[in-house]
Amino acid sequence: MTNRRAGAILSALLIGSGQLYNRQWLKGLLFAALGLTSIYFFIFELFDLLRGLITLGDRPSGFMKVGKMTRLVEGDHSIFMLIKGLVALIAALLILCYYVLNIRDAYLVGKHRDNGGKPNRFTESLALLGQKHFAYLVLLPPFIAIAFLTVLPLIFSILLAFTNYADPILPPANLVDWVGFDNFMKMINMKVWSKTFIGVLQWTIVWAILATFTTYLGGIIVAVLIHQPGVKFKKFWRTALIIPFAIPNMISLLVMRNMFNNQFGPVNDYLRAIGLNGLPWLTDPFMAKVTVVLVNMWMGIPITMILAFGVLTTIPRDLYEAADADGAGSLQKFRYITMPMVLFATAPVLIMNFAGNINNFNVIYLLTGGDPVNVGYQFAGHTDLLVTWLYKLALNQSQFSFASVIGIFIFMFIASFSIWSYTRTRSYKEEDMIH
Structure with a gap:
């Protein structure tokens, strides 16, 4: 041997x-x-x-x-x-x-x-x-x-x-x-759970799309406007617009929650001072959703703006000069030159932002707490995302098994979407071609 x-x-x-x-x-x-x-x-x-x-x-x-x-x-x-x-x-x-x-x-x-x-x-x-x-x-x-x-x-x-x-x-x-799979079956078959799950899931997807699209497009537009040759005081505008990003999210959200308070908030006080009625920013289901999108834009646009600044400086000026020679307007240059170049460089970040907005716990929980209350939902409000509903089920209602079911679904959804969308971006395909 x-x-x-x-x-x-x-x-x-x-x-x-x-x-x-x-x-x-x-x-x-x-x-x-x-x-x-x-x-x-x-x-x-x-x-x-x-x-x-x-x-x-x-x-x-x-x-x-x-x-x-x-x-x-x-x-x-x-x-x-x-x-x-x-x-x-x-x-x-x-x-x-x-x-x-x-x-x-x-x-x-x-x-x-x-x-x-x-x-x-x-x-x-x-x-x-x-x-x-x-x-x-x-x-x-x-x-x-x-x-x-x-x-x-x-x-x-x-x-x-x-x-x-x-x-x-x-x-x-x-x-x-x-x-076994009893909790999964209850989430699907029991009406009180399935109705809440479907409703919260629909709003989570709508929220993720709106929050990602508004901050991404808004940040690019702001960066392009500041980057224009005729705009003066560029350093001032960049510094001023980056301040919301420098302030901790928790402080910004708590301040915004008080500003949009229906009875005592400064926003409604200003509206009443000019003869308008105050709006139910945080108590009406539709207005509460509009409010969280607007506040998220305030905090999210500076992040995209910073990324866009870095990409805009790398775009060759020859492309814009050639477009001017062909008689292209500002919108055409933005559509065919600026936007494709920025999207190519920031597509993975866009996907990451979408996945992050699905789990954007801070904006929803600190601004609205998931309210206003929806009487047809099981332990959830009109603005609750899946992640905030999960938090309420686990920490407030001790429904740990159902919270775990939701956590598994969130993970599977985000992982599947992120992998599927990233493998279809130009940056990923061209990287494969290089290697």
Whole structure:
């Protein structure tokens, strides 16, 4: 039997034994120590945690009579068991990777011996590891951190959609159970949920289109106007119009909320002062939607304006001179020269803005709070987006499972649209042609 095969088989049977077979004593002992620790931890800790991930507990907390006394007996907490089970699952996957690495290392060293080489000493192995695999060593800590701090919460939020974790079924007094696709079916079949979902989804799409189109086109128009040769004080206009971007969104939105207050807001006070009636900016369903679009334009146009300035400076002046020679007007130059060049450079940003507006929590929640109230909706108002409805369901109504269903839909919708639209942009296609 060759050294490579013998080392791999021994390492598969017992972690570290392949390294000992290849006469790498200290390395083999370290592999074996970590392997035995992992096996012990898996048998006595991880197995119970993984079992809890499957069962989500079998004994709820409650009062029980012990002798003549009634005491609160602590039972299983389904959500804690779910989280611990996911941690155990990721830990088990990391242990599996370590096990495969152990076999691979023994195989490669054995292969080196079969070819007439000598196994490296421990110091030589460390030096080779630092030289050949330095990038992996540096990336390993953030990879583990991402697994536990990013991937785990994401999986946890997805799994909640397949449970009945919603008021009144809340731990520790009640145990949470797996219910499969019941929540998805309720969202579709139950009229009170389906009506709210469809209504909020329609407004979310309309809002995303309006918010993206108005800020994008408005920012380009403002940038083009300032960029005109005859406009004076260009630096002043650029500085003045970029101020809304420099102010934190929260401050701007809270100020706007007070300015558009129906009874005491300065906007309606000015309208009344010139003999006009005040408008229901935030209390009428239609006017509230108009208001959030206008406020979003105030904050979003400077961002597009900055991007457009950078693109406009790269457009060759020869194109405009040729257009002037052909007798083209300002609108024709904007349509056939400026807009295509700007769109080509900023198409990915446009897609990103659309996806961001679908999840534009701050503008809606801080300006209107999702109001005015819609009596036909389930825990949602006229201006609620899917993301603000999700927030209300989870934080205000404890409907965590339904909030998770909405979160899954938002992710699938945004991911599908972003990938589909980006792969059809000119910048993406021409990049593929270059490569």
